Amino acid sequence: MTILLFGITKDIVGAPTLSIPTASVTGKKIPKTVKELKEFLGNTYPELNKLSSLAVAVNNSYAEDDQVINSYDEIALIPPVSGG
Amino acid sequence: MSRYIRQTQLKDFGPVGQKKLSQSKVLVVGLGGLGLPVLQYLNAMGVGTLGLMDQDLIELHNLQRQVLYSEQDIGRLKLEVVHEKLSTQNSQTHFNLHDSFLTKDNALEIIKDYDLVVDATDNFPTRYLINDACVLLKKPFVYGALHSFEGHVSVFNYQNGPTYRCLYPNMPSAEEVPNCNENGVLGVIPGIIGTFQALEAIKVLTGIGEVLSGKLLLFDGLSQRSTQIGFKLNPKNLELKKLQDFYEPLDCDVVPAITAEDFQSLLDSKTDITLIDVRTEEEFTERNLKKAINVPLDCLELASNHITSDDTIYVICQSGKRSEIAVKKLQDQYPNKQFINILGGMNKIASLCP
Known part of the structure; x- marks a missing residue:
C-alpha cells in the first residue's frame, strides 16, 4: 500500500511517500479502513496524531474514516496548509 | 477595444467574456506571495473593480517571492505600493483600498459588495473567516495555500458546491501546522499557485471551462506533479447562520x-x-x-x-x-x-x- 504525503505529513515522515507492508509478516495488524490506517500511522509517527484536520484521499477521492481500503488503493494524506 | 484583442479573439472567451470581466468586482485578501500574481493578471486582463486588502509593510524577506515589490519599497505599506503599480498597469481599473485585516466585525460588510473573493492569506483564522463569510453571503472564493515546495488550489462555495470546511471541518491550532514564516517557501511556488488562482477567478467570472469546484489541486514543485482530489459537499456546511464569535484559536483564553x-x-x-x-x-x-x-x-x-x-x-x-x-x-x-x-x-x- 503506497501513501502519498503532502504538507506537514511529508516533513513528519521525512519522505514524499510511505509504503505499508501488505502481508502480515510484521506481526502488526494491517489497516483495513481509513480510521485504522490513521491509527496505524499514528503509532509509527506520533506527530501525525496532533493533526486535528487531516484529510485522507483514496484513489483521488476524499475518504471518510469508515471507508474500506485495499492494498492496491492509492492513498494520500492531505493536511491543511496555510502559507501564502 | 484593441487592448484585449488577444483574449477577445478566443472563440470561447470573446467580447462577451471581456464584458463580464469589466463588470466584475473581485476582492483579494492578502497582498503577499499569492495575492500579487492574482492581482497582476486580473488587472492586466481587465477586471473592472479590484479590492485590495492588507495592513502589512514590505520587508526585505518578502522580496524573494513577492516580485511586484522593489528594494526601494521596503518599509512602505503594501496597499499603497500595489495601488500605485497596478494603477499604472491599467488605468481603467477601479480600486477599492481596504486598509485593515479581515476580521469577524468587518468581513460581511466588506465582502458583500464583491462577486468573488480570492483567499491569498497566510493563516488559518482568516481562511476560515473568509469561508464562513462567503457561505453566509453566497459568494464563491478561490483558495490557494502553500507549504515549502507545494501548493493547494480550489474554488469553494461555487454554485452551492463544497466549502473549505467540507475538506477540513475544524480549524487546526496554531501549533499543528507551521506558516511560511516558520516553515519557509520556495520563491517561485506562490507565483505558480497565485497564477492558478487567477485562472480560476477568470473562469468563475466569465463561465468558461471547468471550474475547480469539488476538486483540490495539489501541486508539487519538486516532482512537477499535479494531483486532483475530488470531494463532496457536506450540506451541513451551507447551513451556517452567523460567523463564529472567535476565529483566533486562543481567543477564548485571554492572555495578558x-x-x-x-x-x-x-x-x-x-x-x-x-x-x-x-x-x-x-x-x-x-x-x-x-x-x-x-x-x-x-x-x-x-x-x-x-x-x-x-x-x-x-x-x-x-x-x-x-x-x-x-x-x-x-x-x-x-x-x-x-x-x-x-x-x-x-x-x-x-x-x-x-
Whole structure:
C-alpha cells in the first residue's frame, strides 16, 4: 500500500511517500479502513496524531474514516496548509 | 477595444467574456506571495473593480517571492505600493483600498459588495473567516495555500458546491501546522499557485471551462506533479447562520498583553527589561530588538536559562500569535512570574519606528 504525503505529513515522515507492508509478516495488524490506517500511522509517527484536520484521499477521492481500503488503493494524506 | 484583442479573439472567451470581466468586482485578501500574481493578471486582463486588502509593510524577506515589490519599497505599506503599480498597469481599473485585516466585525460588510473573493492569506483564522463569510453571503472564493515546495488550489462555495470546511471541518491550532514564516517557501511556488488562482477567478467570472469546484489541486514543485482530489459537499456546511464569535484559536483564553505602542515607550524609558523573542533563529537574526533573547517556540524549555529575577517577562514574535502560545505555556510552567504578550509583535513594532 503506497501513501502519498503532502504538507506537514511529508516533513513528519521525512519522505514524499510511505509504503505499508501488505502481508502480515510484521506481526502488526494491517489497516483495513481509513480510521485504522490513521491509527496505524499514528503509532509509527506520533506527530501525525496532533493533526486535528487531516484529510485522507483514496484513489483521488476524499475518504471518510469508515471507508474500506485495499492494498492496491492509492492513498494520500492531505493536511491543511496555510502559507501564502 | 484593441487592448484585449488577444483574449477577445478566443472563440470561447470573446467580447462577451471581456464584458463580464469589466463588470466584475473581485476582492483579494492578502497582498503577499499569492495575492500579487492574482492581482497582476486580473488587472492586466481587465477586471473592472479590484479590492485590495492588507495592513502589512514590505520587508526585505518578502522580496524573494513577492516580485511586484522593489528594494526601494521596503518599509512602505503594501496597499499603497500595489495601488500605485497596478494603477499604472491599467488605468481603467477601479480600486477599492481596504486598509485593515479581515476580521469577524468587518468581513460581511466588506465582502458583500464583491462577486468573488480570492483567499491569498497566510493563516488559518482568516481562511476560515473568509469561508464562513462567503457561505453566509453566497459568494464563491478561490483558495490557494502553500507549504515549502507545494501548493493547494480550489474554488469553494461555487454554485452551492463544497466549502473549505467540507475538506477540513475544524480549524487546526496554531501549533499543528507551521506558516511560511516558520516553515519557509520556495520563491517561485506562490507565483505558480497565485497564477492558478487567477485562472480560476477568470473562469468563475466569465463561465468558461471547468471550474475547480469539488476538486483540490495539489501541486508539487519538486516532482512537477499535479494531483486532483475530488470531494463532496457536506450540506451541513451551507447551513451556517452567523460567523463564529472567535476565529483566533486562543481567543477564548485571554492572555495578558500590552500594545506594541506601550511596549515601545517602556523600552525607551526602562533599561532592565526581560524580553523573550520566540521566533525562529533565522527570523531573529534578520531583525530583532536589542534587549531580546531568542528562544524559539519549539524549544521553549530553553527559556529556563533566561527566567531572571524580574517579576515581569515580555514575550514577542512576528505577529503576536506564537508569543501568545508561548505566554500560555510559560505561565503554566512559572506561575510565580507574570508573562505578557506583545500585541502585533515585530510587525507592529516595525510600523512604529520604520
